[in-house]
Amino acid sequence: MKKKNSITIKKVIFVLFMTVLALVFVFPLIWMIASSFKYDAQIFKDINGLRAFTVTSFEDNPFFNYQEVLANIPLVRAALNSIFYIAIIIVLGMTLNSMAGYAFARIKFPKRDLIFGIVLALMIIPSQTVILSQFSIVYRLGWTNSYLGLIVPSLADPLFIFLFRQNFLGVPESIEEAAKIDGASRVRIFFQLIVPLAKPVYGTVTILTFIKFWNDFLWPVMVITDTKKYTIQMSLNSLFAIKPVNYGNVMAGLTFITIPVLIVFLCMQKYYVQGIASTGAKN
Amino acid sequence: MNNQVAKKKMNMESVTGLAFVAPALFLLFVFLIIPFALSLSYSFMEYNILKPDEKTFIGLKNFIKLFHDKVFLKSVLNTFVFVVSVVPLQVCAALGLALLVNRKMKGISVFRLAFFAPTVLSLVVVSILWYYIYNPNNGLLNAMLGMLGISAQPFLTSTKQAMACIVIMSAWQGCGFQMMIFLAGLQDIPNHLYEAARVDGANKFYLFRNITLPGLKNISIFISLSIVISAFQLIIQPMMLTQGGPQNSTITIVYQLYQTGYKFRNVGYGSAMAVVFTLMVLIIVLIQKKLTSKNNED
Numbered sequence: 001m002k003k004k005n006s007i008t009i010k011k012v013i014f015v016l017f018m019t020v021l022a023l024v025f026v027f028p029l030i031w032m033i034a035s036s037f038k039y040d041a042q043i044f045k046d047i048n049g050l051r052a053f054t055v056t057s058f059e060d061n062p063f064f065n066y067q068e069v070l071a072n073i074p075l076v077r078a079a080l081n082s083i084f085y086i087a088i089i090i091v092l093g094m095t096l097n098s099m100a101g102y103a104f105a106r107i108k109f110p111k112r113d114l115i116f117g118i119v120l121a122l123m124i125i126p127s128q129t130v131i132l133s134q135f136s137i138v139y140r141l142g143w144t145n146s147y148l149g150l151i152v153p154s155l156a157d158p159l160f161i162f163l164f165r166q167n168f169l170g171v172p173e174s175i176e177e178a179a180k181i182d183g184a185s186r187v188r189i190f191f192q193l194i195v196p197l198a199k200p201v202y203g204t205v206t207i208l209t210f211i212k213f214w215n216d217f218l219w220p221v222m223v224i225t226d227t228k229k230y231t232i233q234m235s236l237n238s239l240f241a242i243k244p245v246n247y248g249n250v251m252a253g254l255t256f257i258t259i260p261v262l263i264v265f266l267c268m269q270k271y272y273v274q275g276i277a278s279t280g281a282k283n
Numbered sequence: 284m285n286n287q288v289a290k291k292k293m294n295m296e297s298v299t300g301l302a303f304v305a306p307a308l309f310l311l312f313v314f315l316i317i318p319f320a321l322s323l324s325y326s327f328m329e330y331n332i333l334k335p336d337e338k339t340f341i342g343l344k345n346f347i348k349l350f351h352d353k354v355f356l357k358s359v360l361n362t363f364v365f366v367v368s369v370v371p372l373q374v375c376a377a378l379g380l381a382l383l384v385n386r387k388m389k390g391i392s393v394f395r396l397a398f399f400a401p402t403v404l405s406l407v408v409v410s411i412l413w414y415y416i417y418n419p420n421n422g423l424l425n426a427m428l429g430m431l432g433i434s435a436q437p438f439l440t441s442t443k444q445a446m447a448c449i450v451i452m453s454a455w456q457g458c459g460f461q462m463m464i465f466l467a468g469l470q471d472i473p474n475h476l477y478e479a480a481r482v483d484g485a486n487k488f489y490l491f492r493n494i495t496l497p498g499l500k501n502i503s504i505f506i507s508l509s510i511v512i513s514a515f516q517l518i519i520q521p522m523m524l525t526q527g528g529p530q531n532s533t534i535t536i537v538y539q540l541y542q543t544g545y546k547f548r549n550v551g552y553g554s555a556m557a558v559v560f561t562l563m564v565l566i567i568v569l570i571q572k573k574l575t576s577k578n579n580e581d
Contacts, residue, residue, distance in 0.1 A: 015390075018383065022397035025455070028412050029400060031423055047426040100307035109300030115308070122315055124568050128516050128537045129561045132544040132553050133321035134314060136332055156310035186299045215405030217519060222545055233407045240411050240523075247415065254408050265403045269396075276460060277467030 027053065032258075036251040037062045043247050065252035069239065072249070075256055077228070078235035085147045085231070086213045090206055093155040098202070100156075101164025102190055106176070116165070123158045128218075135222050149223040150231075154213065160205050163275070167201040168194065204275030207268045214261055232257050322561075325554035332548045345555035355556065357531050358539045361446065365535065366514045368450045373510050374503065376458040381465035382495075395466075399459035406456070410523035413452045414439070417524070439525050442532040449520045449533060457513075461506045468502035469495070501575065508571045515564055536560050 030053045035043045037055045046052045055062070070076060103109070104116045134153055143149035171194060179189050195202070217233040224230060230238070239253045265272060326345055330338045349355050384395045401409065416423045417438040425435040439445050476494050485493075518537040521527050527534035536556060544553025 018394050021380075021383075022394050025459070026397050026400055028409075028416060028423075029404075031416075032412055044421050047421060047423060048429065052423060052426070096306040096310070100304045103300045103303035107296060107300035107303060109297040109304075112300065115304065119308075119311065122311060124512070124564070125315065125319060126512060126516055126561065126564050128518070128540065129557045129564075130315060130318035130322055132540070132550050132557060133318035133325060135545065136321065136325075136335070136550060137314070137318060139332060140335065152310070153314040156307040156314070158311065161307060186296075186303075190303075211403060215407070217405065217407050218541070233405055236407055236411070237523075240414075250411065250415070254412060258404055258408055261403050261405075262400075273463055276463045 029258075032251050032254050035248060036065050036255045038065075038248055040247045043251075063252075065248040066256060068246075069249045069253045069256070072242070073235055073239050073253065074228075074230075075232070075235055075239075075253060078230045078232045079257065079260065081147075081229060082214055082232040085150050086210055088147075088151050089154050089213060090209050092151075093157065093160070093209065094202060094205055096155060097157055097160040097205070098164045098195070098198075099190065100161045102168050102194060104161065104165045105168035106173075107186065119158050119161055123162070131219070131222070138223060144223055145225050145229065146223075147229070150220060154219075160208075163205060164198075164201060167198055171197055200271060200274065203268060203271035207264060207272045208275055210264055211261060211272075322554045322557045325551050326558045328551045328554075330549075330551040330554075332544075332550045338551075341551070345552050346559075348552065349555055349559065354531055354534060355536075355539055358534045358536045361532070361534055362515060362517060362536045364446060365450060365453075365517050366511060368447075369453050369514050370507060370510050372450065373454040373458045373461065374507055376454055377461035377506065378465050378499075378503075380458065380462040381469055384462070385466055385469045395462075398462055401456045402460040404456070406519040407523060409452065409456050410520055413448075414524055417448055440529060442529050445525055445529060445533045449517075449524065452524075453514075453517070453520060457510070461510065464502060464506055465499065468499050472498035504571060504575055508568070511567055511571075512564060515560070515567075 034053050034055050038046070042056060043052075046054075046056055061067075100119075104112065104119075138144060138149040138153065141149075143152070175193065175197075176189055179193055184192075215233065216231070217237070220231040220234055221237075224234065227235075227238075236253055236257055239250060327340060327342060328338045329341050329344075380398050384391055384398070404412075419425060419435060419437050419440055422438070424438070428434075428436065437444060438448050472494065476498075477490055480490055480494060516537050517535045518541060521533040521535055521538055522541075525533045527538055537560065540553050540556040540560065543556065544550050
């Protein structure tokens with residue numbers, strides 16, 4: 001009996017400790033969401049206590065900050081812009097990265113391992129080293145201020161080719177052999193047999209791609225100049241630049257653009273975590 | 284006859300294979316390999332991006348200028364200070380969190396989610412949020428410190444505290460990601476190793492030192508390396524929080540590179556910075572490779 005008690009106490013202490021630790025990680029988010037429903041005066045009044053983290057006074061219209069922010073800044077349009085170009089990157093990029101991954105895993109062609117080695121080596125080039133010359137290429141192609149400049153350079157990704165290859169290596173060859181005997185072409189085998197089998201890795205790459213480009217800032221800032229074509233992070237930056245800054249508005253804007261990522265993350269958590277784990281485990 | 288058929292089949296196979304990799308390889312070539320080569324060549328030129336026809340070869344002048352450029356040297360120093368402080372902090376935090384959440388318990392996934400949540404946010408969102416948290420006048424952090432009886436701090440407005448603020452914010456945002464990788468590594472360590480040691484009467488510290496840590500060796504190296512590389516690329520946080528200030532105390536290499544090459548359109552000089560930067564990252568990668576191969580020989 002006594003032993004059981006001490007175990008429960010230990011457990012309670014552990015949970016308390018973990019709760020405090022978890023709060024350290026989420027307090028800014030709670031503050032952000034709570035403040036997005038308040039007037040600035042209220043935010044500063046509440047800041048000296050735990051009231052900072054709760055919605056203290058309910059206005060007639062709790063969403064007034066959201067309405068103001070959406071009226072001042074075309075966040076919805078920017079969100080749609082981002083979703084549009086990211087969707088294209090996901091569909092096209094995934095197709096060509098997974099085809100390359102499949103060939104590196106399963107099709108024999110001359111110098112295959114050498115080429116794959118070069119693709120792997122490309123992973124260590126820090127993106128910022130090439131960002132200026134990438135921009136000069138996009139500039140010469142006349143793709144500045146166009147989604148082409150955002151999409152085309154972002155399609156091929158060594159990390160995703162690698163992830164797809166590792167995954168296809170795990171598909172039993174006997175499945176393909178049977179189809180080959182039936183006279184199916186490689187293209188048919190790949191799209192009708194392999195792709196459906198590899199759904200989880202496509203899920204992983206979808207979410208990794210979405211979060212990467214939804215949060216991308218530096219490259220869109222360089223390529224896009226027309227405010228109508230602004231991506232979500234860029235338009236958020238312009239919200240930050242309006243002076244004097246209205247805290248409530250900013251918090252509403254931050255919450256607004258964070259929600260889609262949180263939803264995607266929560267829905268596809270399993271794939272995301274698997275993806276992260278596999279990037280580490282294979283090295 | 285049969286041989287010929289087989290040969291023809293092989294050729295078909297090769298063509299298909301090359302066709303499968305061609306689109307990806309073409310794009311990687313145009314948007315990664317060529318830019319990499321261009322960076323190298325631009326670094327020996329005087330080149331304004333808006334006047335692409337007026338490139339002039341100036342030899343090593345850009346590099347010589349770099350080593351006399353006080354702001355650039357400061358940015359190198361700042362970048363190193365950032366890397367050296369954020370890497371141990373973030374690796375230890377990630378490992379600590381992974382050990383804490385690596386247990387079977389009801390509701391443990393809620394804690395995992397909480398630690399992981401900041402990593403899903405963009406650096407822009409996180410930076411804006413922390414800008415208000417760090418605000419010295421009516422920011423959240425000073426209010427919280429006030430409740431604990433600690434006097435208000437200048438945070439981002441002080442040359443002494445600004446970089447530390449960026450370090451803490453970056454580790455806070457990033458460590459959940461590496462926690463997940465560590466967690467996967469912990470779960471790969473075979474349980475029977477622990478059981479056998481426990482039977483021999485080993486204590487918790489012994490288990491950690493002799494089973495957990497060696498089991499995580501390769502993952503730790505991988506994680507440290509990936510944090511080092513991303514830490515070297517620090518730009519968004521100082522760009523949003525301090526614009527490199529106060530008094531250049533948070534200016535970083537990549538921020539300087541961006542300002543020079545993009546804002547001021549001086550691609551030649553910016554590319555020279557990029558080349559120096561790449562060399563530094565490459566050296567780190569090579570050192571890591573050495574360490575890993577040594578470890579695997581053990």
